[in-house]
Amino acid sequence: MNKALHLVPPAEPGLSRYASLAQALRARVIAGEWSPGSALPAESQLATEHSVALGTMRRALELLAEQGFIERIHGKGTFVRQGLSGATMLRFFRFDSGTGEVPVSRILQRSRVNAPAAVSRVLGIGTGEPVLRLHRLRLMGGQPRLFEELWLPLDLFEPLAEDDLSTWDDLLYPMFARRVQVHVHRALDDIGFAQLSASQARHLGLPAGHPCAQVQRSAYDLTGRCVELRITRGDAHAFHYTVNIT
Amino acid sequence: MNKALHLVPPAEPGLSRYASLAQALRARVIAGEWSPGSALPAESQLATEHSVALGTMRRALELLAEQGFIERIHGKGTFVRQGLSGATMLRFFRFDSGTGEVPVSRILQRSRVNAPAAVSRVLGIGTGEPVLRLHRLRLMGGQPRLFEELWLPLDLFEPLAEDDLSTWDDLLYPMFARRVQVHVHRALDDIGFAQLSASQARHLGLPAGHPCAQVQRSAYDLTGRCVELRITRGDAHAFHYTVNIT
Numbered sequence: 001m002n003k004a005l006h007l008v009p010p011a012e013p014g015l016s017r018y019a020s021l022a023q024a025l026r027a028r029v030i031a032g033e034w035s036p037g038s039a040l041p042a043e044s045q046l047a048t049e050h051s052v053a054l055g056t057m058r059r060a061l062e063l064l065a066e067q068g069f070i071e072r073i074h075g076k077g078t079f080v081r082q083g084l085s086g087a088t089m090l091r092f093f094r095f096d097s098g099t100g101e102v103p104v105s106r107i108l109q110r111s112r113v114n115a116p117a118a119v120s121r122v123l124g125i126g127t128g129e130p131v132l133r134l135h136r137l138r139l140m141g142g143q144p145r146l147f148e149e150l151w152l153p154l155d156l157f158e159p160l161a162e163d164d165l166s167t168w169d170d171l172l173y174p175m176f177a178r179r180v181q182v183h184v185h186r187a188l189d190d191i192g193f194a195q196l197s198a199s200q201a202r203h204l205g206l207p208a209g210h211p212c213a214q215v216q217r218s219a220y221d222l223t224g225r226c227v228e229l230r231i232t233r234g235d236a237h238a239f240h241y242t243v244n245i246t
Numbered sequence: 247m248n249k250a251l252h253l254v255p256p257a258e259p260g261l262s263r264y265a266s267l268a269q270a271l272r273a274r275v276i277a278g279e280w281s282p283g284s285a286l287p288a289e290s291q292l293a294t295e296h297s298v299a300l301g302t303m304r305r306a307l308e309l310l311a312e313q314g315f316i317e318r319i320h321g322k323g324t325f326v327r328q329g330l331s332g333a334t335m336l337r338f339f340r341f342d343s344g345t346g347e348v349p350v351s352r353i354l355q356r357s358r359v360n361a362p363a364a365v366s367r368v369l370g371i372g373t374g375e376p377v378l379r380l381h382r383l384r385l386m387g388g389q390p391r392l393f394e395e396l397w398l399p400l401d402l403f404e405p406l407a408e409d410d411l412s413t414w415d416d417l418l419y420p421m422f423a424r425r426v427q428v429h430v431h432r433a434l435d436d437i438g439f440a441q442l443s444a445s446q447a448r449h450l451g452l453p454a455g456h457p458c459a460q461v462q463r464s465a466y467d468l469t470g471r472c473v474e475l476r477i478t479r480g481d482a483h484a485f486h487y488t489v490n491i492t
Binding site for chain 1: 313314330333431432433434435436437438439457459482483485486487488489490491492
């Protein structure tokens, strides 16, 4: 690769030298030079490639680690983040069935639909563009606990539109990474309370109108593209979340 | 002050040199050597006092800043954190009455009571020890929006047990700092869902049994002592919270 490509871009107004450098490194990750999970070259080599002092490179790498782009594993090196591993919706709920259990996933419905306006706005695609819509139930200890609606842009998820659903995993993000190379890197969860519609309630074995906690998630890949819109609903009485304020 | 007091304590197992140093600095803050809001001496002076290199002192100060003990204000220096300024319960709710408005506080009831077991456990005091219990309504645009129950350890809050309630501020934490030198430094907010009792509902102008979001807060001072237990309830339909997951 042309070494000149790796020079630090001229400092943007308001960006320190190491922040500009971090941007340049991020561009290399996004361009796919190092794939998620792979190791970055040694700090000294990166510093040489970008013609900066080792200390500057270290600060830039620290910044990328804070931003969740890379992770530094003590004694092993620096790696491009694999994508979210701990994005479980269970952070918002406490069910009887105990801890650590991965909910069983049951896809109730899969269809290609034209994105409604609200969905296309979040996904950043044109209204009416094709998306993959999923209805999904998640069970713990055999009990249905969460009902989910997902919208996935079809240009990224086409291979998952027709395949055998029995091959699907209980956790979607690792499967997205493996099957369609979509790495979810960041998610925004908007939490509110609502009431279950008759059909939502039926899936969860609750009466229509029962209070539910509702989590609207938008999930983003490394480039900042929204790759998933998901609405998760579960019994409001099982909702529980702790915020540490400093 | 005896300079020997400021030597870095022998490194504890698992603590790096700068983490030990951070502990030593924290001890000076807790001991009251620098009060909340006051400036710390220059880094170079602190480094001399503790007989460490400037770089080590800087890392220790960075750690304390990350932990929220101090804040570094560009061009001004390093200060002991004043305590929480942005701990508003409104982070969890969205009411019509718009943004930025500080809710009006109305103390409905103030009494000295013996701490029930659950309260004393959270406050870390003996069961039955005296606490100040408050019932408080918070209004926005003239509408009652949040109903709060607070329990405060009486040994810290005695001066607020008998004074004229009309002199109280709408925001409690700045008043706690000014009136009784209690600085809330950190808070844990446990969010759940419940239904309003008849009396809670009456205060909020809602029907009994109406769904509510319920925030149980435990608030801590610099030394880690729990100085407040508070339960805040508001209309579940006004609850809204966003979590950024990376």
